[in-house]
Amino acid sequence: MTRHAFLCISFALLATPAFGAQKSQADLGSSGALLSSCGGLATGGFPVEGGLFDYMAGKFSCDAFTTASPGQLLVAAGGWNQAAPVVQTDAHGSAQFGQVGVYAHFRANASAGFAAAETTAGWTDTWTLNPVNPALIGQDVVLSFSLHLDGMLDGVPSGNSYTRIGVQVWKDDGSVPGQSFRVQGQGQGGFPFHQDIDQDLNFSVTVKLGTPFELGVFTRASAGTAGAGPNWMSEATSDFASTMTWGGVQSLTLAGSPVAFTLSSQSGIDWTQPFAPVPEPGVAALMLLGLGLLLPRRASQN
Secondary structure (H helix, E strand, O other), X not given: OOHHHHHHHHHHHHHOOOOOOOXXXXXXXXXXXXXXXXXXXXXXXXXXXXXXXXXXEEEEEEEEEEEOOOOOOEEEEEOOEEOOOOEEEEEEEEEEOOEEEEEEEEEEEHHHXXXXXXXXXXXEEEEEEEEOOHHHOOOXXXXXXXXXXXXXXXXXXXXXXXXXXXXXXXXXXXXXXEEEEEEEEEEEOOEOEEEEEEEEEEEEEEEEOOOOEEEEEEEEEEEEEOOOOOOOEEEEEEEEEEEXXXXXXXXXXXXXXXXXXXXXXXXXXXXXXXXXXXXXXXXHHHHHHHHHHHHHHHHHHO
């Protein structure tokens, strides 16, 4: 790296605000994806995934973004560090419509308070489900869909730490009761905590045929101090690099019977299918070029 390039990067870092705002489901409107990576001193509570994490005013920093563009990949990295009492946090992740990755790690002295790192990510889109039989328009039906969750929770045995992953379904700007998944563990008193998670999650919501509705899914990886006050060091990690991936619609039923339907969405995404990455324009062009090079060769072999 040249000296000139180093100076440019240094000036850019100096110009970056020390404190960023969190982002939540409320920032998305009717269609969008979000990523919010933060660290700092919190109250010790666990607000619902998709909502704002409960940090103490002026004692946290974030790096957060939203997008309404399908295929656009968001990345963010945020944290909070102080020398005394020691607090070291690292939160980062990625997000787009259909797939997110979240990571949180902390190491802190419990006398600092409830130190925490967390990354919240997810998406909302507006759907309309139209029945093939128009006589069913206006009927309430049960929409079932799946997500895949993959990652690791780890708490070291010293001190008293927690490590947590949570997933929450939202509909029309409200979290849906009973449609969530959460796992938490503690490392403390000489006993470590470790859990690997690699499983499909199934959820369902009631919607009305022919009427637009907002459907969102949000996850949060968090790690922090489970008990504040004593002079001990705690450390934990919630590592879900590819935390949550859309698995597609599993069924649409009316009184237990399948309903034939078509789906339209504000984003243009076909949510009936599992997540499939949208190729970047440059990647798509290279694929077409490669195919063009292969076709003459294949023709010459016939």
